[in-house]
Amino acid sequence: MAQEPRIDVEINARTVESSLAPDQIERIASALGDPGVWFAAPPVREGEARRPDAVWELVADQPHRGHVATGRAHVHLAEGRTAPVRPLIFADGFNYGPSDLASMWRHFDAPYEPGVPGLLDQVLAMGIDVVLLGFDQRQTYVQANAGVAITCLRRTLQERQGDTPLVVGGVGTGGMITRYALARMESEGVDHQTDKYFSYDTPHLGAWIPLVLQQLAYLHETIQPRLDGAGQAELIRSPAAQQLLWGWVPGTGYSGPVTSSSPLRKELLEDLRRVGRFPMRPYKLGLANGGGDGRGPDLPPGTPVLDLGEGPLRLAARIQPDGGELRNVGAIGFGEPVWTSATSHVAAFDGAPGGTLDAFGRVADAMGLPIQDRFRGTCFVPSVSAIALAREPLAWQSELYADLRELPKDETFLDAFCCDTGNGPHGAVSATLAEWFVGQLAGW
Structure with missing residues (x-):
């Protein structure tokens, strides 16, 4: 029987702070750098954003855990239209705070090759109307924002001219x-009139942010709390992160399991089972920013990445080791360590094939530390997760490096998928993915 993945922290005092002198705390806080929300992606400001033909303000059809989510949609009509005729709903993904739909347009419509129109312009040129769906709290519960998506679906059907079925999906958490x-609507007997569902680098089995970096975010927030806004660990502790990260830690000093540490993840998985896991009516498409050949980025397990030597201060973080017991992933100390972190039975996620996040790069920049380019980005959405490999969401890490090129059809919950030719940034638009997606829409 496989051992449960876990993390163990050793602190040479009741808390990290109590083991340090005030000047030492100040030096660590200074070394950790940027006081902003860690891992939040900045908006795309370069390029033109098409002005929407309509803006819909949206309120979830029902609350989740007492929270009624809200959002909005930007409706972009194909040329000559006064209302949607062939609507495609494209939902925004995980980040901190409200969606910036102008930024989303810039990102997905940026030219990926010279002389080639952007992806969204190509879709509009096909006579497909684009409805960009955003959320006022991208980091809140999946189920809560799903209520906003259902309201958007109903509004789209109400505004649509004719009876052409919908295409519905999203990027990352939006997928x-x-x-x-869609699955909830089916379980409730509601006709969503959707013929195609797509997910763009969506963590169907779970996403990954290095556990040691999660811990450092909490540590910085504890040592240097923000008084004027969200703390460094705000995204890590958010409901969506707890629901979608394969491994999650609740604090700097936590020792215990990492796949079952949040009840919110278990609750989401149970809710998905209750509504049928996936919608059954639509033809299900998946796009993965990672490669499908089983080869990830060059990130040898256990390699030191961040290593701050500032006089007696030592602060170190490593690439996730491959399995084993009590494998060191990070330490902080003055001479002798005051805090060390080690994982057991956790696979080498950082170097797995998949859509990448420049997690180590962002932390290094915040700390003002040099870092090799190859260490900046680590796996964020493993390819096997993005293509919805038919595995149990809490126990699939042995499949991280699977070759997906000849995968039997019954080994995925999707009907068709496309992996990129290499491992690119999460949510990036490449020629391979754009051309495949446009080709799938051409038959609609």
């Missing part, structure tokens, strides 16, 4: 939100 929304 999970729309997956749940």
Whole structure:
């Protein structure tokens, strides 16, 4: 029987702070750098954003855990239209705070090759109307934002001219939100009139942010709390992160399991099972920013990445080791360590094939530390997760490096998928993915 993945922290005092002198705390806080929300992606400001033909303010059709989520949609009509005729709903993904739909347009419509129109312009040129769906709290519960998606679906059907079925999906968490929304509607006997569902680098089995970096975010927030806004660990502790990260830690000093540490993840998985896991009516498409050949980025397990030597201060973080017991991933100390972190039975996620996040790069920049380019980005959404490999969401890490090129059809919950030719940034638009997606829409 496989051992449960876990993390163990050793602190040479009741808390890290109590083991340090005030000047030492100040030096660590200074070394950790940027006081902003860690891992939040900045908006895209370069390029033109098409002005929407309509803006819909949206309120979830029902609350989740007492929270009524809200959002909005930007409706972009194909040329000559006064209302949607062939609507495609494209939901935004995980980040901190409200969606910036102008930024989303810039990102997905940026030219990926010279002389080639952006992806969204190509879709509009096909006579497909684009409805960009955003959320006022991207980091809240998947089920809550799924209520916003359902309201958007109903509004789209109400505004649509004719009876052409919908295409519905999203990027990252947006793909999970729309997956749940469609499945919930089916379970309640509601006709969503959707013929195609797509997920763009969505963590169907879970996403990954290095556990040691999660811990450092909490540590910085504890040592240097923000008084004027969200703390460094705000995204890590958010409901969506707890629901979608394969491994999650609740604090700097936590020791215990990492796949079952949040009840919110278990609750989401149970809710998905209750509504049928996936919607059954639509033809289900998946796009993965990672490669499908089983080869990840060059990130040898256990390699030191961040190593701050500032006089007696030592602060170190490593690439996730491959399995084993009590494998060191990070330490902080003055001479002798005052805090060390080690994982057991955790696979080498950082170097797995998948859509990447420049997690180590962002932390190094915040700390003002040099870092090799190859260490900046680590796996964020493993390819096997993005293509919805038919595995149990809490126990699939042995499949991280699977070759997906000849995968039997019954080994995925999707009907068709496309992996990129290499491992690119999460949510990036490449020629391979754009051309495949446009080709799938051409038959609609």
